[in-house]
Every structure is written in C-alpha cells, then in structure tokens.
Amino acid sequence: MNFRISQLIQACHTATAPTSPLFRRRGGDKAVLFLFLLFPLSLPAQEILNLQQCREMALEYNKEMAASAKQTESAHYTAKSYLGNFFPNFTAGGTGIYSTIDGSLGIPGGNLPTFLPHATGQFLPNGGYAYFPGIDLNYKTGTIYMGGIQVEQPLYMGGKIRAAYKMSLLDKEMAHMNETLTATEVILKTDQAYALVVKAQEMKKVADKYNAVLTELMKNVESAHRHGLKPQNDVLKVRVKLNESELGIRKAENALRLATMNLCHYIGKPLATDIRISGDFPEIEQDIRMQVSDITARPEYGILNKQVSIAQQQVKLNRSELLPKVGIKGSYDYIHGFELNGQDLFDKGSFSVFLNVSVPLFHFGERSNKIRAAKAKLEQSRLEQENMNEQMLLELTQAANNLDEARLESELSDRSLQQAEENMRVSKSQYEVGLETLSDHLEAQVLWQQAYETRVDAHFRLYLNYITYLKAAGTLYDKCCK
Structure with missing residues (x-):
C-alpha cells in the first residue's frame, strides 16, 4: 500500500490521539513507530x-x-x-599473376664450321665442322606467384x-x-x-x-x-x-x-x-x-x-630535407611459375640486400x-x-x-x-x-x-x-x- 505523506501524517495523528484504541493499548510512541515501520517513507536526503x-x-x-x-x-x-621510426620496418607481400601468353622459339640444327686462332690474332676456318642439334623452346606463362618478407632500416635521414x-x-x-x-x-x-x-x-x-x-x-x-x-x-x-x-x-x-x-x-x-x-x-x-x-x-x-x-x-x-639520406633494405623472396618446355623455370627463394643513398641537389x-x-x-x-x-x-x-x-x-x-x-x-x-x-x-x-x-x-x-x-x-x- 502506498500512502501520501499527508495521509500518513494524518494516520499518525489519529493513532496517537488519546481516544484511539491503539493509543490506549500501546501508547502513542509505539503507534507512531508501528506506522512508520509498516509504511516506510523514502525522503530525499540532503547532501x-x-x-x-x-x-x-x-x-x-x-x-x-x-x-x-x-x-x-x-x-x-x-x-x-x-x-x-628508429627501428626496422618489416613488411610481408605477395603477388599472383595468371596469363594465357604462350609461344615457342626454334633454331634449326646443322654443321657449323670450326675456327682456330692464327698468328695474326684472327680466327680462320680450319676446314672442319661441328654438328649443332638446334634449339626448340616452348614457353607458357600460366600462373605465376611470388611472395617475400622485406626489412627496411633508415641509417641516416638528416636528423x-x-x-x-x-x-x-x-x-x-x-x-x-x-x-x-x-x-x-x-x-x-x-x-x-x-x-x-x-x-x-x-x-x-x-x-x-x-x-x-x-x-x-x-x-x-x-x-x-x-x-x-x-x-x-x-x-x-x-x-x-x-x-x-x-x-x-x-x-x-x-x-x-x-x-x-x-x-x-x-x-x-x-x-x-x-x-x-x-x-x-x-x-x-x-x-x-x-x-x-x-x-x-x-x-x-x-x-x-x-x-x-x-x-x-x-x-x-626542415633542414633535414637538404641533407643526404641513407637507408638499407633486405628481403627474402620466393617465386614460382613460368613454364618452359613443360617445366617451371622459377621455383626457389633468394636473398637480396639494397643500399640506398639519396643526395638532394637543387629544388628551386x-x-x-x-x-x-x-x-x-x-x-x-x-x-x-x-x-x-x-x-x-x-x-x-x-x-x-x-x-x-x-x-x-x-x-x-x-x-x-x-x-x-x-x-x-x-x-x-x-x-x-x-x-x-x-x-x-x-x-x-x-x-x-x-x-x-x-x-x-x-x-x-x-x-x-x-x-x-x-x-x-x-x-x-x-x-x-x-
């Protein structure tokens, strides 16, 4: 049950009145305490x-x-x-290529004349021949993919x-x-x-x-x-x-x-x-x-x-823009692909190191x-x-x-x-x-x-x-x- 404050106060006055049975049985203070325990009030506390x-x-x-x-x-x-920026920069990258480009390269074989050096410093035919079997190359691009890890370290950037x-x-x-x-x-x-x-x-x-x-x-x-x-x-x-x-x-x-x-x-x-x-x-x-x-x-x-x-x-x-810059870069790359006569031409990894020096000359x-x-x-x-x-x-x-x-x-x-x-x-x-x-x-x-x-x-x-x-x-x- 929810009472308004005015209603509860009126109930307290009634309960503590001398003619109230509750007052005669337990006393006014006990009646007030009973009512406040039965109907608690939530009054905002002042800070x-x-x-x-x-x-x-x-x-x-x-x-x-x-x-x-x-x-x-x-x-x-x-x-x-x-x-x-003081520490190396590591980067991983990869590239994939697919192409339908293909073709062939052929060189016919035969007997090729042989030459010997002469006392005059020239090469002169000696009348002999050597057999050349010829070349027949078939290439196909197909799928090529490559990937690698690069590390870049600036050595001097002009401050x-x-x-x-x-x-x-x-x-x-x-x-x-x-x-x-x-x-x-x-x-x-x-x-x-x-x-x-x-x-x-x-x-x-x-x-x-x-x-x-x-x-x-x-x-x-x-x-x-x-x-x-x-x-x-x-x-x-x-x-x-x-x-x-x-x-x-x-x-x-x-x-x-x-x-x-x-x-x-x-x-x-x-x-x-x-x-x-x-x-x-x-x-x-x-x-x-x-x-x-x-x-x-x-x-x-x-x-x-x-x-x-x-x-x-x-x-x-701003002064650093007029000074030389030196940096080093290293990478490990792997490439696979490019068929030549039915075999992959590239199928291994390699290490590379680059040293880059840039010197500004004139910028108007x-x-x-x-x-x-x-x-x-x-x-x-x-x-x-x-x-x-x-x-x-x-x-x-x-x-x-x-x-x-x-x-x-x-x-x-x-x-x-x-x-x-x-x-x-x-x-x-x-x-x-x-x-x-x-x-x-x-x-x-x-x-x-x-x-x-x-x-x-x-x-x-x-x-x-x-x-x-x-x-x-x-x-x-x-x-x-x-």
Missing part, C-alpha cells in the same frame, strides 16, 4: 558537501578536463608512434626522425601542462562558486538577524503605543523598516538559491539538486609570503617554453625557404613568450596587491562590525530609557546591518583574491590537489 568534495566532483565532471585528458592520451600515443620524435615528446609534456592548466581554471571557478554560496548563506543570516532585531523592536513599540507611551508614527517607522527587512530576506533567499544552482552547474549536479555546504569560508594562510617576481611555477610558463622548443625542432626538421628554393619560414616562426614564438611572461608578471603583481588590500579591508570590516555592535547596544540602552529617539536607534540598527554585510562581502573578496593570487603564482593546483 552536505565540503570544498574538497566539490573540487573533486568538478574535476571529474568538467568536459574541458575530459578533453584535456584525451589530448594527453593522444600525445602519448603519438610519441610512441614516432619512436617506432629528421630524431627531430620529429623530440617534437612529439615536447607535445606530450605540453599536453600534461595544459591538463594542469585546465584543472587550475576548473578549481578556481569551483572555489568562486563555493565561496559565493557561503556568502549567500551569511547574507541570509544577516537578513534574519536584522529582521529579528526589528521584530523585537516592533513588539516593544506596539506595546508602548498601546499604553500611550509612543505615538503611532513610531509604529509606522518601525513597520517600514520591518517590511524592508522582509524584502531583504526574500532577496537573500533568492541569491542563495541562485548561488546553489551555480555550484551544482560546476560540480555536475542537476540544477535543482538540494545541496548544502559545510563550514565557513575556507581557511586562508595567515603567514603566506607573497612574491611578485617568480612565475616559473605557472603551467602557462612551461607551455610557452615547450612551444619555443618545438619551433626549434621544426627548424631542424623550395626546401631552403621552408627553413627560413621555420626560423621566422621560431623568432615569433620567442617574442610571444617574452610578451606573455611580462603579462603574467603584471598579473601576479596585481593579484598580490589585491590580496594585500583585501586582507586589510577584512581586518577593518571586523573592527567596524564590533564598533557597530557596540553602538547598537548603547543605542538600545539609551532608547529604552528615553535618552535617544527612535530614528537614531533605527539608524544604529541600519549601520549594524551594513557593517555586517560589509564584513561578509570583505571576507568573500578576501578569499577570491587569495585563490586568484595562488593561480597567478602557479601554486593553486599544488595546494588543492596534492
């Missing part, structure tokens, strides 16, 4: 995730990470493919094979670095989304606390108004502020819902998944030593270096211009590397400055909140004894709310600037994933 879990889920789900992993895998197998293999290794290393770079960007976006949820939760707490303060004040002012101690105008002033606080709560709830959906998007959950995060803002190193001169730990720096190295190997690869500038183009590409890569390195240094300096300012702003916001809380406490005491007007007391509460929101926003931006600095310094991936 509680921490930052590390969100990072792991994002790295597993992200499509860019999957594409980077496939790129690394492709580069790995490409390097293995180029490595095979082409070595340069291509080094390029494949560099591409493999660059793919690994690109995978790290993608993971760093995914972690940065996930941390930003996680911190945004924390901020939305804190803003919701601020709105609830402010609403609670105004609600308490509203009760006091209404009670004073009923006893003739406060005018109606004070009640209206508090009511206006209370309405504003309710609107603030609704905005905070919507912001929290939107931030949670954004986090679900990054970690691969359906947007409507009901999740909660644990804890406050992630801890920030207090004794971190900021530096603005070393960018060698960034994956982008390594990728640029590999691109320059690849351009250097490309120059060597085609290959030399390729070298010039590769050198120009190398200089372009070096210039781009210098430009990007300067930009990364500027980015690191800006991130360090933003982190330093955010840290000071966070400390000032903590002080401001403490001062605003003390101001609100003093204002409340003075208002209760009639030494302060309601407008001043409401203003003190607004200042406290603003200081609280400023503190939450400052802590949020402090963490964002912290992870941004770690990414600019190239240490975000190591701190988060190792």
Whole structure:
C-alpha cells in the first residue's frame, strides 16, 4: 500500500490521539513507530558537501578536463608512434599473376664450321665442322606467384626522425601542462562558486538577524503605543523598516538559491539538486609570503617554453630535407611459375640486400625557404613568450596587491562590525530609557546591518583574491590537489 505523506501524517495523528484504541493499548510512541515501520517513507536526503568534495566532483565532471585528458592520451600515443621510426620496418607481400601468353622459339640444327686462332690474332676456318642439334623452346606463362618478407632500416635521414620524435615528446609534456592548466581554471571557478554560496548563506543570516532585531523592536513599540507611551508614527517607522527587512530576506533567499544552482552547474549536479555546504569560508594562510617576481611555477610558463622548443625542432626538421639520406633494405623472396618446355623455370627463394643513398641537389628554393619560414616562426614564438611572461608578471603583481588590500579591508570590516555592535547596544540602552529617539536607534540598527554585510562581502573578496593570487603564482593546483 502506498500512502501520501499527508495521509500518513494524518494516520499518525489519529493513532496517537488519546481516544484511539491503539493509543490506549500501546501508547502513542509505539503507534507512531508501528506506522512508520509498516509504511516506510523514502525522503530525499540532503547532501552536505565540503570544498574538497566539490573540487573533486568538478574535476571529474568538467568536459574541458575530459578533453584535456584525451589530448594527453593522444600525445602519448603519438610519441610512441614516432619512436617506432628508429627501428626496422618489416613488411610481408605477395603477388599472383595468371596469363594465357604462350609461344615457342626454334633454331634449326646443322654443321657449323670450326675456327682456330692464327698468328695474326684472327680466327680462320680450319676446314672442319661441328654438328649443332638446334634449339626448340616452348614457353607458357600460366600462373605465376611470388611472395617475400622485406626489412627496411633508415641509417641516416638528416636528423629528421630524431627531430620529429623530440617534437612529439615536447607535445606530450605540453599536453600534461595544459591538463594542469585546465584543472587550475576548473578549481578556481569551483572555489568562486563555493565561496559565493557561503556568502549567500551569511547574507541570509544577516537578513534574519536584522529582521529579528526589528521584530523585537516592533513588539516593544506596539506595546508602548498601546499604553500611550509612543505615538503611532513610531509604529509606522518601525513597520517600514520591518517590511524592508522582509524584502531583504526574500532577496537573500533568492541569491542563495541562485548561488546553489551555480555550484551544482560546476560540480555536475542537476540544477535543482538540494545541496548544502559545510563550514565557513575556507581557511586562508595567515603567514603566506607573497612574491611578485617568480612565475616559473605557472603551467602557462612551461607551455610557452615547450612551444619555443618545438619551433626549434621544426627548424631542424626542415633542414633535414637538404641533407643526404641513407637507408638499407633486405628481403627474402620466393617465386614460382613460368613454364618452359613443360617445366617451371622459377621455383626457389633468394636473398637480396639494397643500399640506398639519396643526395638532394637543387629544388628551386623550395626546401631552403621552408627553413627560413621555420626560423621566422621560431623568432615569433620567442617574442610571444617574452610578451606573455611580462603579462603574467603584471598579473601576479596585481593579484598580490589585491590580496594585500583585501586582507586589510577584512581586518577593518571586523573592527567596524564590533564598533557597530557596540553602538547598537548603547543605542538600545539609551532608547529604552528615553535618552535617544527612535530614528537614531533605527539608524544604529541600519549601520549594524551594513557593517555586517560589509564584513561578509570583505571576507568573500578576501578569499577570491587569495585563490586568484595562488593561480597567478602557479601554486593553486599544488595546494588543492596534492
């Protein structure tokens, strides 16, 4: 039997009522336990995730990470493919021919004169004869088949094979670095989304606390108004502020819902998944030593270096087209067929060895211009590397400055909140004894709310600037994933 939740709750209320026979026999608690065992409910469990879990889920789900992993895998197998060029290449082949071509060749026999050498160095007939029986050859093509195994080994290709293999290794290393770079960007976006949820939760707490303060004040002012101690105008002033606080709560709830959906998007959950995060803002190193001169730990720096190295190997690869090439080839072949006078002319195998030397002479500038183009590409890569390195240094300096300012702003916001809380406490005491007007007391509460929101926003931006600095310094991936 399947009950709706409302029906089961109603059944529980009925079973635990004082007039229920079940209540009188076993007691209300036993009746409720009996019903829940009889009709189990499957309520969706709310997930509680921490930052590390969100990072792991994002790295597993992200499509860019999957594409980077496939790129690394492709580069790995490409390097293995180029490595095979250093070793011999074995090939097996075979050919079959059938032809109806046939024919014969005949030379008649007879007596042929004989010759002897003369003292003059010439051959002169000696009057004798030798009998020549003649030749009668009948040939038929029929079926001919052949097969063999060949082995080819390059001895010197002008450095082409070595340069291509080094390029494949560099591409493999660059793919690994690109995978790290993608993971760093995914972690940065996930941390930003996680911190945004924390901020939305804190803003919701601020709105609830402010609403609670105004609600308490509203009760006091209404009670004073009923006893003739406060005018109606004070009640209206508090009511206006209370309405504003309710609107603030609704905005905070919507912001929290939107931030949670954004986090679900990054970690691969359906947007409507009901999740909660644990804890406050992630801890920030207090004794971190900021530096603005070393960018060698960034994956982008390594990728640029590999691109320059690849351009250097490309120059060597093109230069190999102007150098001699030497290779050796060996083969074992078997051929069968071609009938001659009813017997097969070919019916055995043979070994062969070939040495090939190729020396380029003149190609109308085609290959030399390729070298010039590769050198120009190398200089372009070096210039781009210098430009990007300067930009990364500027980015690191800006991130360090933003982190330093955010840290000071966070400390000032903590002080401001403490001062605003003390101001609100003093204002409340003075208002209760009639030494302060309601407008001043409401203003003190607004200042406290603003200081609280400023503190939450400052802590949020402090963490964002912290992870941004770690990414600019190239240490975000190591701190988060190792």
